[in-house]
Amino acid sequence: MKYDVVIVGSGPAGWTAGIYAVRADLKVLVVEGDQPGGQLTITTKVDNYPGFSEGINGPELMEVMKKQAVNLGVEVKGGLVSGIEKTESGFVVKMGREGIETRSVIVTTGARARWLGVPGEKELMGKGVSGCATCDGMFFKDKEVAVIGGGDSAVEEATFLTRFCKKVYIVHRRDSLRATASEQKRVFSNKKIEMVWNSQVKEFVGKERLEGVKIVDKDGKESLLKVEGAFVAIGRDPATEFLEGKVELFESGHIKVGFLERETMTSVEGIFAAGDCVDQKFRQAVVSAGMGCKAAMEVEKWLG
Numbered sequence: 001m002k003y004d005v006v007i008v009g010s011g012p013a014g015w016t017a018g019i020y021a022v023r024a025d026l027k028v029l030v031v032e033g034d035q036p037g038g039q040l041t042i043t044t045k046v047d048n049y050p051g052f053s054e055g056i057n058g059p060e061l062m063e064v065m066k067k068q069a070v071n072l073g074v075e076v077k078g079g080l081v082s083g084i085e086k087t088e089s090g091f092v093v094k095m096g097r098e099g100i101e102t103r104s105v106i107v108t109t110g111a112r113a114r115w116l117g118v119p120g121e122k123e124l125m126g127k128g129v130s131g132c133a134t135c136d137g138m139f140f141k142d143k144e145v146a147v148i149g150g151g152d153s154a155v156e157e158a159t160f161l162t163r164f165c166k167k168v169y170i171v172h173r174r175d176s177l178r179a180t181a182s183e184q185k186r187v188f189s190n191k192k193i194e195m196v197w198n199s200q201v202k203e204f205v206g207k208e209r210l211e212g213v214k215i216v217d218k219d220g221k222e223s224l225l226k227v228e229g230a231f232v233a234i235g236r237d238p239a240t241e242f243l244e245g246k247v248e249l250f251e252s253g254h255i256k257v258g259f260l261e262r263e264t265m266t267s268v269e270g271i272f273a274a275g276d277c278v279d280q281k282f283r284q285a286v287v288s289a290g291m292g293c294k295a296a297m298e299v300e301k302w303l304g
């Protein structure tokens with residue numbers, strides 16, 4: 001058998017699982033996926049990951065975790081996993097035509113940005129519509145933009161965008177934010193941010209580039225918010241499509257764990273899971289790292 005464990009995904013859960021598994025003397029491969037480093041690579045400063053007294057940038061944090069894993073002996077491979085097949089002696093992790101043999105698997109594929117699915121969104125992607133303020137914010141210097149959503153991501157993006165933009169609207173479907181109290185305070189005290197409450201986006205309008213966002217309020221009244229940029233920040237979906245029909249999933253797509261009295265075991269013995277592809281509640285880097293640790297320790301025990 002080529003590996004004791006193949007870890008699918010390279011966010012905090014994946015690297016932590018790798019570090020613990022390799023320290024347990026297992027032969028470990030991490031498959032990095034289509035966004036190496038995961039969601040933290042598209043955030044700015046992370047202030048709440050313990051161990052960094054001045055905070056650390058998301059991409060840098062992931063780079064450090066990867067380095068630590070590699071220094072300890074974790075092998076790394078780029079690319080996407082398309083499926084996991086059970087064999088008599090373990091599993092084959094499929095990457096297109098290639099198959100990697102392993103005795104066990106830890107899935108740490110995390111989550112991906114959710115989109116509104118309204119007209120103009122796909123067409124104007126990269127032409128004013130974006131899912132990442134950190135990546136694209138600087139293209140909207142001195143312009144007016146909108147952020148759609150009411151959670152921590154939306155308010156964080158809005159605050160970040162005020163560094164460049166003349167004005168930032170937050171378009172939210174309800175009349176109160178879901179974001180944490182401290183983030184809300186920052187938003188409400190920022191003069192460049194204006195809240196657009198009780199409003200849903202109906203369409204992204206524009207030909208060559210975004211010219212505005214058509215919104216509808218709770219009374220059904222439509223209006224056009226003239227902005228040159230729009231950032232969709234309405235949450236994330238677990239990246240688990242490749243497991244459909246293979247392991248038990250919740251309706252939301254999150255992986256069910258806790259089988260055979262192991263916290264991180266999925267419904268298929270030998271396949272474990274950790275991080276945002278499992279977690280419906282906390283979705284924090286440090287929680288994912290903790291789950292990755294648990295998965296590696298349970299794999300070690302299970303392999304015997």
Ligand code: NAP
Binds near residue numbers: 149
């Ligand atoms: P979230 O907390 O699930 O919030 C999603 C927001 O988008 C909600 O306000 C929701 O509205 C809105 N929304 C969802 N679907 C919509 C739709 N179809 N149309 C219009 N609005 C829609 O997602 P998130 O902000 O990405 O945060 C995810 C997790 O990561 C959270 O646990 C958050 O605390 C965490 N996070 C933490 C940090 C940090 O600690 N620094 C930073 C970012 C994210 P409703 O409120 O009406 O449901």
